Amino acid sequence: MWDYSEKVKEHFFDPKNAGAVSDANAVGDVGSLSCGDALRLTLKVEDKTDIILNAGFQTFGCGSAIASSSALTEMVKGLTVDEALEISNQDIADYLDGLPPEKMHCSVMGREALQAAVANYRGEELEDDHEEGALVCKCFAIDEVMVRDTVRANSLSSVEEVTNYTKAGGGCSACHEGIEQILTEEMEARGETFTPAPIAATKKNVVHLKKEDVKKIEPEKPAAAKLTTVQRIKLIEKALDEIRPSLQRDHGDVELVDVDGKNIYVKLIGACVGCQLASATVGGIQQKLMEALGEFVKVTPVSDEQLTNLAGV
Amino acid sequence: MNDIYLDNNATTMVDPAVVDEMLPFFSEQFGNPSSIHSFGNKVGLAIKKARKTIQTLLGAEYDSEIIFTSCGTESDSTAILSALRAQPERKEIITTEVEHPAILTLCENLETQGFVVHYLKVDEKGRLDLNAYQRLLSDKVAIVSVMWANNETGTIFPVEKMAEMAQNAGIMFHTDAVQAVGKLPVNLKDSCIHMLSLSGHKLHAPKGIGVLYLKRGTRFRPLLRGGHQERGRRAGTENAAAIVGLGKAAQLALEHMAFENSHVSALRDKLQEGILKAVPCSFVTGDPDNRLPNTANIAFEYIEGEAILLLMNKFGIAASSGSACTSGSLEPSHVMKAMGIPYTAAHGTVRFSLSRYNTEEEIDKVIEAVPPIVAKLRKLSPYWEGDGPVEEPEKSFAPVYA
Numbered sequence A: 001m002w003d004y005s006e007k008v009k010e011h012f013f014d015p016k017n018a019g020a021v022s023d024a025n026a027v028g029d030v031g032s033l034s035c036g037d038a039l040r041l042t043l044k045v046e047d048k049t050d051i052i053l054n055a056g057f058q059t060f061g062c063g064s065a066i067a068s069s070s071a072l073t074e075m076v077k078g079l080t081v082d083e084a085l086e087i088s089n090q091d092i093a094d095y096l097d098g099l100p101p102e103k104m105h106c107s108v109m110g111r112e113a114l115q116a117a118v119a120n121y122r123g124e125e126l127e128d129d130h131e132e133g134a135l136v137c138k139c140f141a142i143d144e145v146m147v148r149d150t151v152r153a154n155s156l157s158s159v160e161e162v163t164n165y166t167k168a169g170g171g172c173s174a175c176h177e178g179i180e181q182i183l184t185e186e187m188e189a190r191g192e193t194f195t196p197a198p199i200a201a202t203k204k205n206v207v208h209l210k211k212e213d214v215k216k217i218e219p220e221k222p223a224a225a226k227l228t229t230v231q232r233i234k235l236i237e238k239a240l241d242e243i244r245p246s247l248q249r250d251h252g253d254v255e256l257v258d259v260d261g262k263n264i265y266v267k268l269i270g271a272c273v274g275c276q277l278a279s280a281t282v283g284g285i286q287q288k289l290m291e292a293l294g295e296f297v298k299v300t301p302v303s304d305e306q307l308t309n310l311a312g313v
Numbered sequence B: 001m002n003d004i005y006l007d008n009n010a011t012t013m014v015d016p017a018v019v020d021e022m023l024p025f026f027s028e029q030f031g032n033p034s035s036i037h038s039f040g041n042k043v044g045l046a047i048k049k050a051r052k053t054i055q056t057l058l059g060a061e062y063d064s065e066i067i068f069t070s071c072g073t074e075s076d077s078t079a080i081l082s083a084l085r086a087q088p089e090r091k092e093i094i095t096t097e098v099e100h101p102a103i104l105t106l107c108e109n110l111e112t113q114g115f116v117v118h119y120l121k122v123d124e125k126g127r128l129d130l131n132a133y134q135r136l137l138s139d140k141v142a143i144v145s146v147m148w149a150n151n152e153t154g155t156i157f158p159v160e161k162m163a164e165m166a167q168n169a170g171i172m173f174h175t176d177a178v179q180a181v182g183k184l185p186v187n188l189k190d191s192c193i194h195m196l197s198l199s200g201h202k203l204h205a206p207k208g209i210g211v212l213y214l215k216r217g218t219r220f221r222p223l224l225r226g227g228h229q230e231r232g233r234r235a236g237t238e239n240a241a242a243i244v245g246l247g248k249a250a251q252l253a254l255e256h257m258a259f260e261n262s263h264v265s266a267l268r269d270k271l272q273e274g275i276l277k278a279v280p281c282s283f284v285t286g287d288p289d290n291r292l293p294n295t296a297n298i299a300f301e302y303i304e305g306e307a308i309l310l311l312m313n314k315f316g317i318a319a320s321s322g323s324a325c326t327s328g329s330l331e332p333s334h335v336m337k338a339m340g341i342p343y344t345a346a347h348g349t350v351r352f353s354l355s356r357y358n359t360e361e362e363i364d365k366v367i368e369a370v371p372p373i374v375a376k377l378r379k380l381s382p383y384w385e386g387d388g389p390v391e392e393p394e395k396s397f398a399p400v401y402a
């Protein structure tokens, strides 16, 4: 249980509202003993106001099932039934400062028990939406039956669609192989063949610009001439501030040293020094500054000793 | 005599701080990280912490992109075989002719199974032709695998650019970065690199631990199936002590990154200049303008590398050579051959690879020791006469019996 938060441990070792509420008028049972997970939620709801006065739980479940149930009962007390239904399994997990990925289904169970209890209180029939199968996606606690049914009902044909419909596969992506397997089988059953999506597009580096990307900027725009030196320096500083975070992510930084007409001297700091991408970085900075100033400038990185020369010492 | 270790591209000393960090995980912290009880508890937490540090070192977006393996070779095999299994309709691989045997031997074996492997050529400085690469990118290619930096010459390949080109062609990109990680800043979240291999013992962590970086969303088929470890992507009980060690080593590498690129590279430059100045007919191989900060590969013409190493060893200097004799084959290093270095020089290449533990004093000693060694061996060489090579050395001595 090394991955449990302090909050989870607290609710597990010392659960709140354990046991059934004696005069309950709403009962929700979910899970099954065969899966090793079952939860009964009992609520006392005030008839006139729909406010939940008391809540209790009984569970046959693991540590996080106990903690999730305990958290849920604390959360719903004092809410109206409608407000309580707004609680998502993620809210339960957040209340506990997070649950490990493979334990997220415990919070799902809590949320389902709540729905069942409310249906019971209102005298509605809750359609039992799924039997549980083997977990496919641990990040979102989605089981095989759920994925299969959704794929079938909506004629899904890609992992991305499955993620959009069920959330499965939207986390670490370790379960994509399993989802592809289900897609392959289900699509075969409806006479299609599964074709995996092409390589997903990835983000590009913001600062390390390619030469081809550098926009041509007309040199000597008349507007540029109107800027005073102070204005230009301010604009340059502002542009550098915008670039800074992405350099700092690479453990580097940049400092403005001097502005001499079109020549802007900067000092690269930290990991930027000697980085094989230093020249690309300078190119990126130059591009940003040209955009900011609307004129052609040349950015030159200077080392410490050049600095001394520049200062005329 | 104090030994001078200049063979850090082969393997590195485990940093004492890494050892300290690891020791408890052999004795009191022996639990299985998967266990519920508190024996496993602490181990699980320690692994989590190590994963985070390595995420930072690689600039990865998520810590779940870090998969622990047993070594760089396993990471390489996992990456390539996964790409082939996930895309059975694609039967081609692009790599380079100067890769590490972990890639080349696997590729050769795959060729016998009907896969087509394209080996990118390098020029005399070990550089790739990106136009030739571009022409090979097609939807028949399952994966491109290109090393970040060459182990023998230290030459750096433009993998970020190449990954982007692969990405634009819809092809997975893997890089064997065992020489680069820890020496060069790496920022994977902003790159198009899908997979990356690293090896612990190249960055002052112990042997027997490696990492495969797997970008989230990359289609993957595990090499080892079994347990749920590493989210089912690499089964087998975690090598907890080594993982903790690698985490510490990653932290140290981050802290020393600037040092490596200033101090260590300055020592390397001093060594290289000192030797080149004192030894005639010697030159640097690879691309000195695009090179790991710690590596200098110097060819001493007309003599043989193993002999140089043996004599250097007498002075307590450890380095390695691209000579045939040191590799147990008759051919000189495939990297030297690929660059078209003549045999008379290729057999006499010596790789000096430094680390943050080397001192200026050591470098001075090496600069002093190497020239007489070379001179001594040249006296014995049939290609050498007096102060210089014989005229047309290749012709003057062309033995018929191999």
Ligand code: FES
Residues within 6 Å of the ligand: A136, A137, A138, A139, A140, A168, A169, A170, A171, A172, A173, A174, A175, A176
């Ligand atoms: S298991 Fe992580 S996304 Fe499904």
